[in-house]
Structure formats: structure tokens, C-alpha cells
Amino acid sequence: MFKATIEASLLKDxxxxxxxxxxxxxFKISKEGLSVKAVDPANVAMVSFNLESEAFEEFEGDDTEIGMDLTKINDIMGVAEKNDNIVLELKEETQKMEIHIGGFSYTLSLIDPSTIRSEPRIPQLDLAGQVILNGSEMRKAIKAAEKISDHIMLGIEDEIFYMEAEGDTDKVRLEMTRDQLIDMKAGDARSMFSLDYLSDIVKPASKSNEVELNIGKDFPIKINFEVANGKGIVNYLLAPRIEAE
Amino acid sequence: MFKATIEASLLKDxxxxxxxxxxxxxFKISKEGLSVKAVDPANVAMVSFNLESEAFEEFEGDDTEIGMDLTKINDIMGVAEKNDNIVLELKEETQKMEIHIGGFSYTLSLIDPSTIRSEPRIPQLDLAGQVILNGSEMRKAIKAAEKISDHIMLGIEDEIFYMEAEGDTDKVRLEMTRDQLIDMKAGDARSMFSLDYLSDIVKPASKSNEVELNIGKDFPIKINFEVANGKGIVNYLLAPRIEAE
Amino acid sequence: MFKATIEASLLKDxxxxxxxxxxxxxFKISKEGLSVKAVDPANVAMVSFNLESEAFEEFEGDDTEIGMDLTKINDIMGVAEKNDNIVLELKEETQKMEIHIGGFSYTLSLIDPSTIRSEPRIPQLDLAGQVILNGSEMRKAIKAAEKISDHIMLGIEDEIFYMEAEGDTDKVRLEMTRDQLIDMKAGDARSMFSLDYLSDIVKPASKSNEVELNIGKDFPIKINFEVANGKGIVNYLLAPRIEAE
Structure with a gap:
């Protein structure tokens, strides 16, 4: 069984x-809360998301797994005001999710989880460099890079974290010293990423005051941040692009 | 003759x-004011709109009928500020309407009324159920329904007014009890309507605190509300859709 | 050499x-500041723009001429906040412009000035009529005219300045008396202009409280206004359209 009440803005996020x-x-449901692991169709990026039961206004759940269409839930959220509470209730016999927002009740068909791409194995990575920075600062750099290129280099050099993008003729570079960062672990780090993906990932991350980046040398990047006052954890993993000579 | 001064926001509405x-x-003009009856090209919906001379800042009118292009007037309204007064003056000899907004004067060619679809006969209907509710509440339900279907069921059952839409797999339902409504006359009422039309109609209606719905069993719906502090009356009539088995 | 600091909003404008x-x-750079003269590809309009060194927070410049891609600078400006200061520094050896905004540094390739359409000769014109009016008033008239036509007549008649546009069936006219204008020099003035161009020109002009129009009889119009508290001067010259009989 699963019955939970959640704030509209947290469900939207x-x-x-x-x-x-x-x-x-x-969605994996247990007494402890809700968790999702997903990998994009191109196998370039994955996300691991955990929301503890304490992140909900009310939460009752037994071990089960359900599949849901994210676009549909997002559509439904359109009638919710920011401070609305949303009640989710699983109807196991009919395989439907009932969603209550204000006077509205939605009956949403679930998707057979076995038809959804199976959960990825999250690889263990030893990444030398770590940087903690404000999410909106990072978003600004990503947006600036998008103007002139489709990829961006992230790295650490001489205690300076940099994000750099190069187009055919032009270049943009943002440097942040240890003072300008929330924290830094200098290490051999320099990897290039597709802005397509990074731009999408940085959108939810930009709402967070502390985004942790773990970067290696031509290795995937790990982008971690919290939601729901630490009751929710988001980990993205994004594969690097090969740097052209 | 026709010469009238009207508030910009009321003309826009x-x-x-x-x-x-x-x-x-x-537009039918008389000493009493201005009235329009119109039916859409598909013959699915009609509107009857009356604006008493008292709704205008100034009004002088003799019995006459003129045709106007609504898109053009709407374009012209673009230069008006919310509190601007707009002066309309009919130039009978040239069949033009002069419109004054601030320092601007527009000369708008009229359309020969005989070339415009003739005024519909508004049928007498005996509709068993009546509901009065806030226009913005209704709009919210219509918008929610649009996400999953192209038609919506409106009905009254056990002293509860409901709006319900069903897609291929999902369902949304808003229930309102007598307490949540401004007024209700329970009766045998259950009819289905195209959301295409209802969504357009509910837009102007949503500005009104009291929208009156008259619903029957597989009958047209009557949607009535006031504008200009009761000096204007709007009646829409929308044909039902046949419910698929 | 060229090194200058400028407010973001002034650079954007x-x-x-x-x-x-x-x-x-x-861009022509000298000790006195920066100036640009440009003519549009169709030879219909030209602009002469001067920004004195005093308009900058800091300014150092020797006589030189550089070519820049305006779209690129505009893109870069996307990361700037309204009150940001922007540092521009010419790297002569590499023919690049370095642009610093906050922690960001952009390296922008310059364009060989000889590949850019050469500076137009600004003709001497003796225009009989002059009108000074608020830029936003003018913009309103231009926008109203666009709704019904693709050209507009500007003129002075009996101490009244008018802007008038005529479509196939409809007409819009704005009249302003001497009292409604900031200043006027009545003279024989009546010329027609393409709204395509005028609409673009009036956008930056609309931010100015005093826009000076110099109008003749079937002659080009001169549109002058100041930016940066008078430390910058903008002159547009727009050729008239021939009035159809």
C-alpha cells in the first residue's frame, strides 16, 4: 500500500x-520513503533520487514498485497552488494512482514497471576534485557557455575551479577561487561535457544553495544536491565527451 | 445616430x-443600449449579449444595426490604458465608426450587417438543474479536464455538482457540495460538452464572481453572468455532445 | 589601445x-570616446552614434578602428545584471576583445573592419519642420499604425503635428498640438515612412523623454535623441517612401 501527502512545490520539483x-x-516505495533511479535513453546520464518519508506531510508505504508517466503528473500539477497539499493514494486492485488536489480528484493509470527501462547500476568512481558552489552561479556559467558552444570544460587548476567553453572563434571562461566557492578539494580534474545535458540538469540544481560537483580527468561528473531541507537527495551522473584534438 | 463613451476595460471585455x-x-443599437446575438459558424454555440446605456459613461443612440469586425476593434484597443475612456461615434453617411482613444482617432469601416450570419433564434429550454459558482473555480476545472480529454461531463447527483473528464486511461473529477457553491437547484442534470468551446467561453466568464449554469439531461447548457456591475448581461448556450457508449 | 569600463544597461542600450x-x-575609438556610423543593407536608413569617454566609468583609448559582431555582444550581455560594470579590453596582437562581467571573461574575435560596409556620408539636409516629443508617445502611435498599414505619414499642418496611417479601409491618426509637444517649429512638412524601419528605430528612442524629429516635404526624417545623460548622442536618418497616388 501507499498513501502519502506532499507539498505541491516539492512534488513539482x-x-x-x-x-x-x-x-x-x-518509483520504489518502502517504509523509508520513495526512490527512483533512471538512465536516459542515450545512456549518457543517470539520476538517483531519494525522498525520505519525513519529506512528506504524511507517509504510509509498503514495499512495492510502480511506474508513472511524469508528463501526466506534471500536467495534473497545473491546478495546484504553491502551498496546496497533494494526496497520492495507490489503488492496487485497479493499478491506478488517485491524486487529490483541493476539490479535484485524478485517477491516473499506472505503467507496468517491467516495461520501463530497468534501473541502472551506479558505477563506483574515484573522482579527484570536488567543488561545492551555489547552484544559480553554476547555471549562469552554463547559460553563458551555451551562447557560443555545445560543450563545456570543467576543471580545477592551481586551486581555481573553472568552467570554460570555446566556440569556433570565441571563448568564455568563469573562474572561481576557493574564496568564491563554498568548498573545494583541489585535485587533477578536467573533463568536458555536453551542454545539452548539463543545461537540463542545472535547472533543478540551480534552486539549491549548495551543489556538489565531483570531477575527474576525462571522467563522468557527479552532481549532487539536496531538496526538501535535506530530506531528499539528488545524484546525477553525466558521462564526459571526448575532447577533440 | 450613435455616440457613446465607454471605459476601455469594459469594451475589451x-x-x-x-x-x-x-x-x-x-450590433443592435437603441435608446436602451446595445445588444448582440451571434452563433458560431458550426452552429454549436450562441451568445446573447446586452449592454444597457447605463453601462456607458455617455450614450446616445437611435434604432440602427451595424456590423463590425471584432478583430480590428481588438487591435485598436491595444493603445488604450485600462482607465482610458473610449469614444465611439457612428458616421452614417460614410458608414464608418470613429473611435477616439486619448489623442488617437481611428476611422473603422463598418461591415454591411446583411453579410453577417443572421441572428439566431434562442430556443426555450427547460433545464432541471441550476448551479451558481465562482467563474475562476469553473475555469480551473475546465483547464484540468483539457489535460486529459477533449470533452467534459457536467452534472448534479445527490446534491453534488460535478465536472468530470475521462481520457483513454485517466480521469479527473471536481465535486462541489451545496456549501462550496453560491447556489444550487438540484435536478436531473448530466450533459457532456466539447472542451474546445467551453474553454473559450469560460475565459470571459472566469472574471465573474457568479456564473449561473443551467444544465439538463443531454441538453444544451446555459451559461449566464453579468458584466459592468449588472448593467451588462451575457448568455451563452452550448449544445451537448453525444456521449459515446 | 582601448580599455574601458561601462555600465551593463548602457552597453545594452x-x-x-x-x-x-x-x-x-x-567602432571608431579615440581619446574622446567611441563612435559608430552605419547604414542598413538596403541603404534606407543610417545611424550615427557617439558615446563620449565621460559616459564610461573608465576610459582609455588611442585612435583605432575595430569591427564587432553585435549579436555576439548582445548574447554575452545575457549574464550581466543591470548594475554590473563591464570591462572591455582590446588585445591588439591577437585581434580579440576581452570582455569581463563579474567572474566571467569572454574572448571575442574581432571582425576586420574593411570587411564591414563602409561608413556612410551623412547628407546635409534642410528640413523645414521640427518636433520634440516624448519617445514613448511616438512609439504608441507607431504601434497603432502597424495594426492597419505598413507605412505612416508624419507631418505638420496648422501648428499641429500629426502621424497618420491608412489601410485599405481603415485609418488611424494621432494629432498633437504645440501644448502637447515639448517643442515645435512649424514648417512645410509631410513625408511617408516605412513602418518596418520606424518601428525598429522607435524602440530605443522610446526610452528617451525628448526625441527630436526633423521632417521635410518628401524628405528623409532625422530622429535624434540622447543617451547616458547627454554623454551619448544618437542620430537616425530614414529615407521617405514614395506616396502612392
């Missing part, structure tokens, strides 16, 4: 975090 | 009310 | 003033 990579997702 | 169904309209 | 007519521009 959660859906956005997953929608970055997939349209449908498998 | 009036044009919007008619534009829902038609691009050109016949 | 300056780029907008030029972008109306061209995508790339030659």
Missing part, C-alpha cells in the same frame, strides 16, 4: 528532477 | 465575450 | 541602437 532524463519512471 | 464565437458581429 | 540597422559594426 521532484518531477522536474526526473523529467530531465526520462518521461516515465519506476 | 465585451469584445472578448463575442470573439469567443465569431469574428464579425451585428 | 548602445548595442540595441545599432542592431536596429546592422549585425556588425565598425
Amino acid at each position: 521532484s518531477i522536474e528532477i526526473l523529467s530531465v532524463l526520462v518521461d516515465e519512471a519506476r | 465585451s469584445i472578448e465575450i463575442l470573439s469567443v464565437l465569431v469574428d464579425e458581429a451585428r | 548602445s548595442i540595441e541602437i545599432l542592431s536596429v540597422l546592422v549585425d556588425e559594426a565598425r
Whole structure:
């Protein structure tokens, strides 16, 4: 069984975090809360998302797994005001999710989880460099890079974290010293990423005051941040692009 | 003759009310005010709109009928500020309408009323159920329904007014009890309507605190509300859709 | 050499003033400041723009001429906040412009000025009528005219300045008396202009409280206004359209 009450804005944010990579997702429900792991169709990025039961206004759940269409839930959220509470209730016999917002009740058909791409194995990575920065600062750099290129280099050099994008003729570079960052672990780090993906990922991340980046040398980047006052954890993993000579 | 001064926002609202169904309209002018009856090209919906002379800042009118292009008047309204007064003056000899807004003067060619679809006969209907509710509440339900279907069921059952839409797999339902409504006359009422039309109609209606719905069993719906502090009356009539088995 | 610091909003406005007519521009730099003259590809309009060194927060410049892509600078400006200061520094050896905004540094390739359309000769014109009016008033008239036509007549008649546009069936006219204008020099003035151009030009002009129009009889119009508290001067010259009989 599953019955939970959640704040509209938190549900919206959660859906956005997953929608970055997939349209449908498998939600694992347990007494502890709700978790989702998903990988995008091109196998370039994955997300791991956990929302503890304490992040909900009310939460009752037994071990089960359900599939849901994220676009549909997002559509439904359109009638919710920011401070509305949303009640989700699983109807196991009919495989429907009942969603109550104000006087509205939605009956949403679930998706057979076995038809959704199976949960990825999250690889263990030893990434030398770590940077913690404000999410909106990072978003600004990503948006600036998009103007002139489709990829961006992230790295650490001489205790300076940099994001740099190069177009055919022009270049943009943002440097942040240890003082300008929330925290830094200098290490051998320099990897290039597709702005297509990074731009989508940084959108939900930009709402967070502390975004942790773990960067290696031509390795995937790990982008971690919290939601719901630490009751929710988001981990993105994005594969690097090969740097052209 | 016709010469009238009207508040910009009231003229804008009036044009919007008619534009829902038609691009050109016949305006009947008399000493008492101005009235329009129009039916949409598909014969699915009609509107009857009356604006008493008292709704105008100034009004002088003799019995006459003129045709106007609603899109053009709406374009012209673009230069008006909310509190501007707009002066309309009919130039009978040239069949033009002069419109003054601030320092601007527009000369708008009239349309021969005989070329505009003739005024519909408004049928007498005996509708068993009546509901009065806030226009913005209704709009919210219509918008929610649009996400999953192209038609919506409106009905009264056990002293509860409901709006319900069903898609291929999902369903949304809003229930309102007598307490949540401004007024209700319970009766045998259950009819289905195209959301295409209802969505357009509910836009002007949503500005009104009291929208009166008269619903029957597989009958047209009557949607009535006031504008200009009761000096204007709007009646829409929308044919039902046949419910698929 | 060239190194200058400028307020973000002033740089944005300056780029907008030029972008109306061209995508790339030659900037003449001297100790006195910066100036640009440009003519649109169709030879219908030209702009002369001067920004004194006093308009900058800091300014150092030796006589030189550089070519820049306006679209690119405009894109870069996207990361700037309204009150940001922007540092521009010419790297002569590499023919690049370095642009610093906050922590960001952009390296923008310059364009060889000889590949950009050469500076127009600004003709001496003796225009009989002059009108000074608020830029936003003028913009309103231009926008109203666009609704019904693609050209507009500007003229002075009996101490009244008028802007008038005529479509196939409809007409809009704005009249302003001497009292409604900031200043007027009545004279034989009546010329017709393309709204395409005028609409673009009036956008930057609309931010100015005093826009000076010099109008003749079937002659080009001169549209002058100041930016940066008089430290910058903008002059547009727009050729008339021939009035159809």
C-alpha cells in the first residue's frame, strides 16, 4: 500500500528532477520513503533520487514498485497552488494512482514497471576534485557557455575551479577561487561535457544553495544536491565527451 | 445616430465575450443600449449579449444595426490604458465608426450587417438543474479536464455538482457540495460538452464572481453572468455532445 | 589601445541602437570616446552614434578602428545584471576583445573592419519642420499604425503635428498640438515612412523623454535623441517612401 501527502512545490520539483532524463519512471516505495533511479535513453546520464518519508506531510508505504508517466503528473500539477497539499493514494486492485488536489480528484493509470527501462547500476568512481558552489552561479556559467558552444570544460587548476567553453572563434571562461566557492578539494580534474545535458540538469540544481560537483580527468561528473531541507537527495551522473584534438 | 463613451476595460471585455464565437458581429443599437446575438459558424454555440446605456459613461443612440469586425476593434484597443475612456461615434453617411482613444482617432469601416450570419433564434429550454459558482473555480476545472480529454461531463447527483473528464486511461473529477457553491437547484442534470468551446467561453466568464449554469439531461447548457456591475448581461448556450457508449 | 569600463544597461542600450540597422559594426575609438556610423543593407536608413569617454566609468583609448559582431555582444550581455560594470579590453596582437562581467571573461574575435560596409556620408539636409516629443508617445502611435498599414505619414499642418496611417479601409491618426509637444517649429512638412524601419528605430528612442524629429516635404526624417545623460548622442536618418497616388 501507499498513501502519502506532499507539498505541491516539492512534488513539482521532484518531477522536474526526473523529467530531465526520462518521461516515465519506476518509483520504489518502502517504509523509508520513495526512490527512483533512471538512465536516459542515450545512456549518457543517470539520476538517483531519494525522498525520505519525513519529506512528506504524511507517509504510509509498503514495499512495492510502480511506474508513472511524469508528463501526466506534471500536467495534473497545473491546478495546484504553491502551498496546496497533494494526496497520492495507490489503488492496487485497479493499478491506478488517485491524486487529490483541493476539490479535484485524478485517477491516473499506472505503467507496468517491467516495461520501463530497468534501473541502472551506479558505477563506483574515484573522482579527484570536488567543488561545492551555489547552484544559480553554476547555471549562469552554463547559460553563458551555451551562447557560443555545445560543450563545456570543467576543471580545477592551481586551486581555481573553472568552467570554460570555446566556440569556433570565441571563448568564455568563469573562474572561481576557493574564496568564491563554498568548498573545494583541489585535485587533477578536467573533463568536458555536453551542454545539452548539463543545461537540463542545472535547472533543478540551480534552486539549491549548495551543489556538489565531483570531477575527474576525462571522467563522468557527479552532481549532487539536496531538496526538501535535506530530506531528499539528488545524484546525477553525466558521462564526459571526448575532447577533440 | 450613435455616440457613446465607454471605459476601455469594459469594451475589451465585451469584445472578448463575442470573439469567443465569431469574428464579425451585428450590433443592435437603441435608446436602451446595445445588444448582440451571434452563433458560431458550426452552429454549436450562441451568445446573447446586452449592454444597457447605463453601462456607458455617455450614450446616445437611435434604432440602427451595424456590423463590425471584432478583430480590428481588438487591435485598436491595444493603445488604450485600462482607465482610458473610449469614444465611439457612428458616421452614417460614410458608414464608418470613429473611435477616439486619448489623442488617437481611428476611422473603422463598418461591415454591411446583411453579410453577417443572421441572428439566431434562442430556443426555450427547460433545464432541471441550476448551479451558481465562482467563474475562476469553473475555469480551473475546465483547464484540468483539457489535460486529459477533449470533452467534459457536467452534472448534479445527490446534491453534488460535478465536472468530470475521462481520457483513454485517466480521469479527473471536481465535486462541489451545496456549501462550496453560491447556489444550487438540484435536478436531473448530466450533459457532456466539447472542451474546445467551453474553454473559450469560460475565459470571459472566469472574471465573474457568479456564473449561473443551467444544465439538463443531454441538453444544451446555459451559461449566464453579468458584466459592468449588472448593467451588462451575457448568455451563452452550448449544445451537448453525444456521449459515446 | 582601448580599455574601458561601462555600465551593463548602457552597453545594452548602445548595442540595441545599432542592431536596429546592422549585425556588425565598425567602432571608431579615440581619446574622446567611441563612435559608430552605419547604414542598413538596403541603404534606407543610417545611424550615427557617439558615446563620449565621460559616459564610461573608465576610459582609455588611442585612435583605432575595430569591427564587432553585435549579436555576439548582445548574447554575452545575457549574464550581466543591470548594475554590473563591464570591462572591455582590446588585445591588439591577437585581434580579440576581452570582455569581463563579474567572474566571467569572454574572448571575442574581432571582425576586420574593411570587411564591414563602409561608413556612410551623412547628407546635409534642410528640413523645414521640427518636433520634440516624448519617445514613448511616438512609439504608441507607431504601434497603432502597424495594426492597419505598413507605412505612416508624419507631418505638420496648422501648428499641429500629426502621424497618420491608412489601410485599405481603415485609418488611424494621432494629432498633437504645440501644448502637447515639448517643442515645435512649424514648417512645410509631410513625408511617408516605412513602418518596418520606424518601428525598429522607435524602440530605443522610446526610452528617451525628448526625441527630436526633423521632417521635410518628401524628405528623409532625422530622429535624434540622447543617451547616458547627454554623454551619448544618437542620430537616425530614414529615407521617405514614395506616396502612392
